[in-house]
Amino acid sequence: MIMHRVLKTKAGAMALFCALMVSTLLTGCKFQPGFGYNKGYAPEQPIAFDHSLHVNTNKIQCQYCHNQVERTKHSNIPALSTCMNCHLQVATDKPDIQKLREAYDKGESIQWVRVHMLPDFVHFNHNAHIAKGVNCQTCHGPIETMKKVEQFSDLSMGWCVNCHRQPENKAPLNCSTCHY
Ligand code: HEC
Numbered sequence: 001m002i003m004h005r006v007l008k009t010k011a012g013a014m015a016l017f018c019a020l021m022v023s024t025l026l027t028g029c030k031f032q033p034g035f036g037y038n039k040g041y042a043p044e045q046p047i048a049f050d051h052s053l054h055v056n057t058n059k060i061q062c063q064y065c066h067n068q069v070e071r072t073k074h075s076n077i078p079a080l081s082t083c084m085n086c087h088l089q090v091a092t093d094k095p096d097i098q099k100l101r102e103a104y105d106k107g108e109s110i111q112w113v114r115v116h117m118l119p120d121f122v123h124f125n126h127n128a129h130i131a132k133g134v135n136c137q138t139c140h141g142p143i144e145t146m147k148k149v150e151q152f153s154d155l156s157m158g159w160c161v162n163c164h165r166q167p168e169n170k171a172p173l174n175c176s177t178c179h180y
C-alpha cells in the first residue's frame with residue numbers, strides 16, 4: 001500500500017531509490033554472498049563438519065587437511081579420501097559418517113559451500129603469507145573453536161592494506177601487488 005503510493009510519483013520513486021542506496025552503503029554490501037565484507041558469513045554445510053572437535057579435541061593440525069596452503073595460492077579443502085583415512089574406522093555408526101562412506105564408495109565428493117571469497121580482480125596468495133610466519137588465526141580467527149566456520153575478517157582492501165602498512169611486515173603496497 002505505502003509502496004504503491006510512494007512509487008506513484010517520480011519524486012517518491014527517487015526518494016525510495018536513494019534510501020535503498022544509502023542503506024546498501026551503510027550495511028557495507030553485506031547482501032552479496034561470496035564477495036568482500038561478508039564478515040560473520042557462516043553458510044550451512046552438507047556435512048556438519050566441526051573444526052573444534054577435530055582440531056581442539058582430537059589435535060589434528062590444520063595442515064593435515066589443508067595440506068597445500070604452504071605451497072600454493074589456494075588453501076585446498078581436503079579431499080574425501082583424507083577424511084576416510086580415519087572415518088573408514090572412526091565413528092562409523094554416525095549418520096554423517098555413513099553419508100561420507102556412501103559418497104566415498106560411489107566415487108563422489110562432498111560439495112562444501114565456500115565461505116571466503118575475494119572478488120576476481122584481487123590477487124591473494126596463501127604461501128607468501130605462511131612463509132612470512134603469519135598465523136592462520138591472524139586472518140581466520142579462532143577456527144579451532146568453531147563448530148561451524150565463520151568469516152572472521154571483512155576481507156576489505158583496508159584490512160589487507162593496514163596490515164601491509166605495518167613497518168615490521170615490509171609488505172608491498174603498490175596497487176599491482178593485489179590487482180592485475
Ligand atoms: C580434519 C580436517 C580439517 C582440519 C584439521 C582443519 N580443517 Fe579447515 N576445513 C575442513 C573442511 C572439510 C572444510 C570445509 C567445510 C567447512 O567450511 O566447514 C574446512 C574449511 C575451512 C575454512 C573455510 C574455507 C572456505 O570455504 O572459505 C578455513 C578458513 C579453514 N578450514 C581453516 C582451518 C584452520 C585454520 C585449521 C586449523 C586451526 C583447520 N582449518 C583445520 C577440514 C579441516
Ligand code: HEC
Pocket residue numbers: 047048049050053054058060065078079080082083084085086087090091094095096097100
Ligand atoms: C585424523 C583423523 C580424522 C580425520 C582425518 C577426520 N576425522 Fe572426523 N572425526 C575424527 C574423530 C576422532 C571424531 C570423533 C569421533 C567420536 O567422538 O566418536 C570425528 C568426528 C567427526 C564427525 C562427527 C560424527 C558425529 O556425528 O558424532 C564428523 C561429521 C566428521 N568427523 C567429519 C569428518 C570429515 C568431513 C572429515 C574430512 C574433511 C574428517 N572428519 C576427517 C577423526 C578424524
Ligand code: HEC
Pocket residue numbers: 062063066069073074075076077116117118119124126129130134135136137138139140155
Ligand atoms: C594473511 C591472511 C591469511 C592467512 C595468514 C591465512 N589465510 Fe586462508 N584465506 C585468506 C583469504 C583472504 C582467503 C580468501 C581467498 C580467496 O578468495 O581467493 C582465504 C581462504 C582460505 C580457504 C578457502 C580456500 C581458498 O584458498 O580460497 C582456506 C581453506 C583457508 N584460507 C585456510 C587457511 C589455513 C589453514 C591457513 C593457515 C595455514 C590460512 N588460511 C592462513 C586469508 C588468510
Ligand code: HEC
Pocket residue numbers: 118122123124125128129132134138139155156159160161163164169170171172177178
Ligand atoms: C596480517 C597481515 C596481513 C594481512 C591481513 C594481509 N597481508 Fe598480504 N602480506 C603480508 C606479509 C607479511 C607479506 C609478505 C611480505 C614479504 O614477502 O616480504 C604479504 C605479502 C602479500 C603479497 C605478495 C606476495 C608475493 O608473491 O610477493 C600479496 C599479493 C598479498 N600479500 C596480498 C594480500 C591481500 C590481497 C590481502 C587481503 C585480502 C592481504 N595480503 C592481507 C601480511 C598481510
Ligand code: HEC
Pocket residue numbers: 036118119122155156157158160161164172173174175176177178179
Ligand atoms: C594488499 C592488497 C591491496 C592493495 C595493495 C591494493 N588493493 Fe585495491 N582491493 C584489495 C581488495 C582485497 C579489494 C576488494 C575488497 C574491497 O573492495 O574492499 C580491493 C578493491 C579495490 C577496488 C574496488 C573497490 C570496489 O568497491 O569495488 C579498487 C578500485 C581498488 N581496490 C583500487 C586500488 C588501488 C588504486 C590501489 C593502489 C593505490 C590498490 N587498490 C591497492 C586489495 C588491495
